Every structure is written in C-alpha cells, then in structure tokens.
Amino acid sequence: MDKQVHTSKTMRAGSLSPTSTISATSLDLSRLPPIAIFTAHLKDGEETMVKETLRQYNAPLTTDVSRAKIFIGKVGTKRRAEFELRSRKLVVEEVVAPKRPASPVKVDGHSSKRRKVSGASARAVPANEGDSTTEDEAREDSETEDEANGGKQYTLLSSPSGSDRGARAVTIFEDSSDADIIWVIKVDWLHACVSAGRLLPLGDNLVYKSRVLERPKSLNTKSIRAIFSAVPKAAPASQTLLASRPHPMQDIVDRAKADAPTTSKKSSYQPPRFGNHASHHFKDKTFAPSSQHAGHSYASQTTHLLQQTTSEYEGEDSDIPQPPEWVKKGVKFACQRFTPANGPNEDFLYQLKKIRTARTLIDDDIGVRAYSTMIASIAAYPFKLSHPREIAQLPGCDEKTAILFVEWKNTGKIQAVEDYENDEAMKVLRSFYDIWGVGAKTARHFYYNNHWTELDDIIEYGWNALDRVQQIGVKYYDEFLIPIPRAEVEHIGAVVREHAVRVRDERITVTIVGGYRRGKTTSGDVDIVVSHPDLESTAGLVRDIVESLEESEWITHTLTMSLTNTNRGQNALPFRSARATGVGFDTLDKALVVWQDPAWPSRERDIAVNPKAKNPAIHRRVDIIIAPWRTVGCAVMGWSGGTTFQRDLRRYAKAVKGWKFDSSGVRSRSTGEAIMLEGPDGVDGTPEDAEKMVFEGLGLEYVPPEYRVTN
Incomplete structure (x- = not known):
C-alpha cells in the first residue's frame, strides 16, 4: 500500500478527507473519551467523512449514547446542544466554571501572563520549550476556564510535526472524580487538528459542557464490536515489524527476529480506557486478541509468533519466483490485471474473505475495502505463495498481510477467523445478513437494537416493520441460499x-x-x-x-x-x-x-x-x-x-x-x-x-x- 503524506490540501473548509491516508504527523485521538457524532445538518457524505477521519486517527468512535462523552457535529449554540442531548434521552445540566485569573507561565525562564488564544489558531507549546510535562503545566496550556479546573483528566499527547524530543502533555478534556461529564464540540475542531497534525485546545469550538444526571440504558448488551474491534494500542515502533525499514523488500521475518531483544515475553501493557473503536487496514490489528492473549499487545503477539514458528522461511529467497510485470510495476487497479477463478492461493484467500465478512458485519467500511484490495491482489498472483516476502511486494498488501499468512501457514488457521466463526453474536448477524434486502447495518439493528436472535423473532415481532423486499427475503430465506x-x-x-x-x-x-x-x-x-x-x-x-x-x-x-x-x-x-x-x-x-x-x-x-x-x-x-x-x-x-x-x-x-x-x-x-x-x-x-x-x-x-x- 502506498503511504501518502496527509497535507493541508486534503482539508477544505467544512469538509474532511475520506481517504484515510497515513499522516506523517503525530495526531493520535486514541486516548479521547468515547465520541459520538451528531448527524443533524451533516450533508450527504459528510457523516462518513467525519467517521472515517476519526477512525483514521484511532478515535474511540461509538454509537452507544450510554457511554459517549464527546459529541461532535455542526452544533453552534448551547440551546441546540441541549436539544440534541435531550433527544437522545440524556438528562444533563450545564457546568458553569467559576472565573479565575489567568495563571502565569514561564517562557524561557521568565514569568509572563498567558495570552488568551482561541479556536484553530491556538499554538500548542512545542516539546522543546520545556522539559517538564506535569499536570500543572498541562493545565496552563488549557484553552478555557472549564478545562483548567481540577479533577480527573484525559491526558493527550500532542507535539508539532517533526519534533523528536518527546511529546508535550496537553490536557484537552477533564472530569471530576465524582461526575459524569459530556462535551459538545464543533466539527471544526477536528478539521483544525487534522490540518495542524496535532491536538489543539478546544477554545471556541467547545459549545456546551454538561454534567450527566441520567443516561439511557445501553442497547448493546452483547457488543461484538468490543470483541472484534477493541484492540490494544500498538507497541512502540521499535517493537513492531514496521520499525527499522531500510528497504521495503527486507525480509519481514528477519526484522521481527532482530527486534526480539526489545520485546519482553510478557507484556505489561494495559489497554486504554477508551479504545472501543473499529480498526482498519492502515492501522490493522485484524481483531481483538482471544481470551488467552488478553493483556498482550498485538505487536507483541505477532512478533512472538514469528520468532517461534518461522525458521522454515530462512534461506528460501532463491525459491521465490520472479514476480509478474504488474507486481514489478506496482499496478494497483484490479482492472489492469488478469484475475482467474480458482487460483493457486484459494485456501488462504478463503480465510481472508471470512475476515472481510466480519469487517462488514462490524461496520468497518475501510477495513472491508482494504481486505478486498489485498484479496484481489493475491487472487491475481499466479504462483503458490511460499514466503511472506512474496505477499509484502503485492500492491495493496503489507507486513500485516504477511503476518496473517505466516500464522495460517504455520498453524493451519488464523485466530481472527476462529474468533469470528465461534462467536455467537456473529452467527446471528451472519444469518440476518443473508436475508435478501437486509444489509449489515439493518442486521446490526435487528440484533443490537431489537434484540432479535433468529428469523422467528423477525417474523413474530417485526414483520410489519419490514419492507416488501425484506419480507420476501425472509419468506424464501432457505430457497434463496440454494445456488x-x-x-x-x-x-x-x-x-x-x-x-x-x-x-x-x-x-x-x-x-x-x-x-x-x-x-x-x-x-x-x-x-x-x-x-x-x-x-x-x-x-x-x-x-x-x-x-x-x-x-x-x-x-x-x-x-x-x-x-x-x-x-x-x-x-x-x-x-x-x-x-x-x-x-x-x-x-x-x-x-x-x-x-x-x-x-x-x-x-x-x-x-x-x-x-x-x-x-x-x-x-x-x-x-x-x-x-x-x-x-x-x-x-x-x-x-x-x-x-x-x-x-x-x-x-x-x-x-x-x-x-x-x-x-x-x-x-x-x-x-x-x-x-x-x-x-x-x-x-x-x-x-x-x-x-x-x-x-x-x-x-x-x-x-x-x-x-x-x-x-
């Protein structure tokens, strides 16, 4: 996959880039509280752009109002924010912070009063302007009085692009220990953060801050997204296969083994509190670890797997066939190459297609497209895959694809596929998805919102709510599945x-x-x-x-x-x-x-x-x-x-x-x-x-x- 540098040209006023390119900046939204989107006033396609942009930067996106703490959208007034929250059965009261004088901040060793700045024009303090990242200093960088109050904080790392001296801690959202707080912010804040390549203070983009008195009950009693999408934050670059990459064709296995001394056998990683968002191919963890791997980062698992089971790949470079011209030229469009049925790698593709189906069912559109791209590329490859390097050179494939291949080649299975096939909720979603006229979104609605678990539930409780196509799909369900x-x-x-x-x-x-x-x-x-x-x-x-x-x-x-x-x-x-x-x-x-x-x-x-x-x-x-x-x-x-x-x-x-x-x-x-x-x-x-x-x-x-x- 070609990595593109995200530039300010991809961000226009009032729009977000839907392309999910990998930014060279340090923007990371993974530690934000759960975010929900206000869809009101978002034009066609804008909701998708906002959703995909949040996912690109690892924001914990959610549709569950019972757990969302940040609401983002085109909301300009407190009155409108109150209406949107009330319509979602949230009982809230506004948090009004007491006024206080601005705190002094030291600049170059001298005290001076902090200048008030606002909105996207606010300048984050560069990492090299101070060695300390204490909570006090983080509060002084806060944009509003509300943000400067004491209490529980969600500390977010933000540093200017290109800085190599570590990130300055900037407190953007905070919460008192005994209160449930909600922030309603303008989507303009997200525009500004993406353009700047770093987290910016809220400033005027904070529309409404409120204390929650009552939340609706969660409808997601069996959250399959939590099983398949809530993945630990990736290990530092020095511990992953993406580190030390002098040449794209350098052997993946060798790099993984070379990194072994820096990776402990037992990870002390603790998953972030707010990490329940669907991952996608560009920051791909495939699925959440199975229960026996709970508490270990994905990078640790995959590196561990390669260290233990890939010795057979050593010294096989000479056996790799010369790639076809479309591989050498990096032809990325499937319409420019010949892809036959029943190619030499159908067994591996069968596994990848199951993962893609799972991505479809958890509403990970980016992941679906990414897996479709790698599946099409492998399907066009005319030789039987024998080495992970072969996969890494295919357009649309990367190290993560090779990791899946190594796991399948050495164990005869892929854990993500095993989890998908054995999960009871996924079985229900698959059965609903097979109804003619029912897409993945409707299937999830049947399961999560209506709590239906079989076709009889649809017939008994929701028949009159189905459109005619769906009714016919249910009526002839078994017949339509016959080839x-x-x-x-x-x-x-x-x-x-x-x-x-x-x-x-x-x-x-x-x-x-x-x-x-x-x-x-x-x-x-x-x-x-x-x-x-x-x-x-x-x-x-x-x-x-x-x-x-x-x-x-x-x-x-x-x-x-x-x-x-x-x-x-x-x-x-x-x-x-x-x-x-x-x-x-x-x-x-x-x-x-x-x-x-x-x-x-x-x-x-x-x-x-x-x-x-x-x-x-x-x-x-x-x-x-x-x-x-x-x-x-x-x-x-x-x-x-x-x-x-x-x-x-x-x-x-x-x-x-x-x-x-x-x-x-x-x-x-x-x-x-x-x-x-x-x-x-x-x-x-x-x-x-x-x-x-x-x-x-x-x-x-x-x-x-x-x-x-x-x-």
Whole structure:
C-alpha cells in the first residue's frame, strides 16, 4: 500500500478527507473519551467523512449514547446542544466554571501572563520549550476556564510535526472524580487538528459542557464490536515489524527476529480506557486478541509468533519466483490485471474473505475495502505463495498481510477467523445478513437494537416493520441460499429472451452477466442485460417483458420496477446534473423479480386433485436490466466484473481519465457531458463487441470476464 503524506490540501473548509491516508504527523485521538457524532445538518457524505477521519486517527468512535462523552457535529449554540442531548434521552445540566485569573507561565525562564488564544489558531507549546510535562503545566496550556479546573483528566499527547524530543502533555478534556461529564464540540475542531497534525485546545469550538444526571440504558448488551474491534494500542515502533525499514523488500521475518531483544515475553501493557473503536487496514490489528492473549499487545503477539514458528522461511529467497510485470510495476487497479477463478492461493484467500465478512458485519467500511484490495491482489498472483516476502511486494498488501499468512501457514488457521466463526453474536448477524434486502447495518439493528436472535423473532415481532423486499427475503430465506446451477441460469436467460422477442422482435440481445459470465459453476442470483439496436425499442421494454413473464407465471413477485431511463428519454445523465440533484448514476431501467418455473412433473395430477395446488419449484432471484444500444457495452461491463474489479474500474476512470464510469455510461468530470465510447444506435455488432470498445476507450487491455474474478 502506498503511504501518502496527509497535507493541508486534503482539508477544505467544512469538509474532511475520506481517504484515510497515513499522516506523517503525530495526531493520535486514541486516548479521547468515547465520541459520538451528531448527524443533524451533516450533508450527504459528510457523516462518513467525519467517521472515517476519526477512525483514521484511532478515535474511540461509538454509537452507544450510554457511554459517549464527546459529541461532535455542526452544533453552534448551547440551546441546540441541549436539544440534541435531550433527544437522545440524556438528562444533563450545564457546568458553569467559576472565573479565575489567568495563571502565569514561564517562557524561557521568565514569568509572563498567558495570552488568551482561541479556536484553530491556538499554538500548542512545542516539546522543546520545556522539559517538564506535569499536570500543572498541562493545565496552563488549557484553552478555557472549564478545562483548567481540577479533577480527573484525559491526558493527550500532542507535539508539532517533526519534533523528536518527546511529546508535550496537553490536557484537552477533564472530569471530576465524582461526575459524569459530556462535551459538545464543533466539527471544526477536528478539521483544525487534522490540518495542524496535532491536538489543539478546544477554545471556541467547545459549545456546551454538561454534567450527566441520567443516561439511557445501553442497547448493546452483547457488543461484538468490543470483541472484534477493541484492540490494544500498538507497541512502540521499535517493537513492531514496521520499525527499522531500510528497504521495503527486507525480509519481514528477519526484522521481527532482530527486534526480539526489545520485546519482553510478557507484556505489561494495559489497554486504554477508551479504545472501543473499529480498526482498519492502515492501522490493522485484524481483531481483538482471544481470551488467552488478553493483556498482550498485538505487536507483541505477532512478533512472538514469528520468532517461534518461522525458521522454515530462512534461506528460501532463491525459491521465490520472479514476480509478474504488474507486481514489478506496482499496478494497483484490479482492472489492469488478469484475475482467474480458482487460483493457486484459494485456501488462504478463503480465510481472508471470512475476515472481510466480519469487517462488514462490524461496520468497518475501510477495513472491508482494504481486505478486498489485498484479496484481489493475491487472487491475481499466479504462483503458490511460499514466503511472506512474496505477499509484502503485492500492491495493496503489507507486513500485516504477511503476518496473517505466516500464522495460517504455520498453524493451519488464523485466530481472527476462529474468533469470528465461534462467536455467537456473529452467527446471528451472519444469518440476518443473508436475508435478501437486509444489509449489515439493518442486521446490526435487528440484533443490537431489537434484540432479535433468529428469523422467528423477525417474523413474530417485526414483520410489519419490514419492507416488501425484506419480507420476501425472509419468506424464501432457505430457497434463496440454494445456488443456481449454470444450466438453470441459461434456461432462465432463454425464457427472458423468448418473452423479450415476443414483445419486440428478433433483434433483441440478451446477455447473462454477473458470476455466470465470470465462469462460476453456480450463482446466487441471475443478472440479465437486455438491449436492442433501436432506441425506441428499449423504451419501456422492462415493463413489457415483466408483464409477459407474469402472465406466463414465471414471475411470482415484482419487487422493483424502475423506468428512470425511459422517463428521461434514455439520454445519459450528465455528471454535474446527477451530482446537483442527488440522483444516482446507475439509472438504467431494471426490474428485480422473484422467479419460479411454472411447470413441475406432477402439475396436471396435482391440479386435478386440488386446483390451488402449491408449486413446489424453487424460487430464484432474477435482475432484468435494460440498456440502450449506445451504452450497452458499459452495462455489460458494469455488471460482469467482481466487486473489486468494478470498484477499481471506477477509480481508474477517475484517476487516469478524469471520467465518471458506471453501467449507464461514461461522463466527463470536468464538463459533465456524456462521452460516447461505443457506436451509435442501430449499428451492427454485439454487446460483447461494444464492451471491448469501452475497454479500448478507457485505454485498458481487454480482460475477458473469466479473468475478472476479484471477489
């Protein structure tokens, strides 16, 4: 992974960087009290930016109001802060500090009165301006009267970028020993800290400080996040594999063993009081240690593992094959390399995919993307992995990936995967996540908020609260989990084509995309792209096809019917227009339906006995997508690649071409206009030919669909 230096350019007024780059500064928010976000007045995407920025700097982010002590958001007045707290069932009273004269502070050995400063312009005292870091001096650096009062303190280390003389202790938040205090602060404080690369006093960014009289009861009675995300703070750099890195290809094992004298066998580390936040790939600890490792830092565990079990890797450098060109060149986009199914490292990838699923279930979006990147990179590697150095050289992988490989190679398992598979709460979340129409967020809501632990709970207590898609997902839960063989997928595609031709003509094209086109032996659902060379023939086509299939009893439920593309004249939606109106870019006409073969062997006999005899045929999920001929190549391309392939295709189009790509077409990010990479309507050819033209227009080598397996 390329480490990028975070600069002030990534921070604009009123916005945070969502990129989670590793900063060269010393900003560390891990010792803050638990932080919750006020979502009011945060525009689309801003909440995610704030959340990801807090996570990047190890802030203890929480959604549990019963334990949050800091609330951050776009809150400008005490009255608004009181309202937000009251709406969360927090009973509070304002803390009003007595006025007191400013304390003198020594500067260069002379006493002088402290100048009052405020907001982001406040200058933290450099570490070299004093040798002492006592509590008294920390209080003198405090910005407000409230912060200067005595009591229990959350001491935060803040030092200017580049300082090598140690960090000056700056007290930002404090609490009296017998009070439960809450701070409401403006998000501007976070902007300022990230820009400065260090903690800054609150100043005018402190909106409201209150004493809690009553908190709501915690709903997270079984906090799986605490199990999988609350990890001890990493050991000092000299005790980790990231230390002493003269060359990126230096052997990881050798460095770990060289560091052995500085790492005691038994760590005296005590986890920070406020550390229950989801880690991510860039500061990755994978998961919290299992019970037998409680009290040891992750760095100590991993180094210990390598010292004891990796002697077999010594002297194997000569056996490492020469890496392919994409590895040598550091090609980071999955759409620029060939990734086949069933590669030589599927057993290891199977373990990593389980960790990624766990990250999904604990709402660690950054971790999910990071694991997806490393999985796609390893999947494209054509050789059987035998040495951790091989992994470290792959784009998107690093020492932590190599540590997982060493653990799996030497023990036959990964402890994080064992924890994930054996945890009862995770089993419940997985079962809910498998419901069609239920994402990870909803699954967590079912479990943590509603305290449901099985499908029967959803049916008994929450059926009327489900939307129609979720109700169908629960009703046919077991059937939807049964894989669809290729022969059945092809049969469904043939039936769709038959009815499409019936409502139009023989020039209709039907392309089965998704996992089937990538060569999977079975599919979870069936995705079909339908098109026609004449523009007027694709207008309203999805409605006509679905009505014809319903009449023939192939479709039992139509859950989504979208005619957005038809309603706007099937013109590509300009990029700027889409962004301004908040409309999604993938605006093709489509229908999501439940499919069932209307014929079964004993149909006539069963109906003769009972005219309302139930069809025993299994229900399937089918998506029918309609693409105009002018952009059918983008549609086929957008629905054929694995998840990471498609993500990197969009990233590549943005980074290299300055374009916006999705399955409905390509648009310029500068002018907002559509870019036509395919032929006009009515020309001869096939959707596959059009897809190749899109690859060419993007400047990419054509990757056959069976080599886009990046899941």
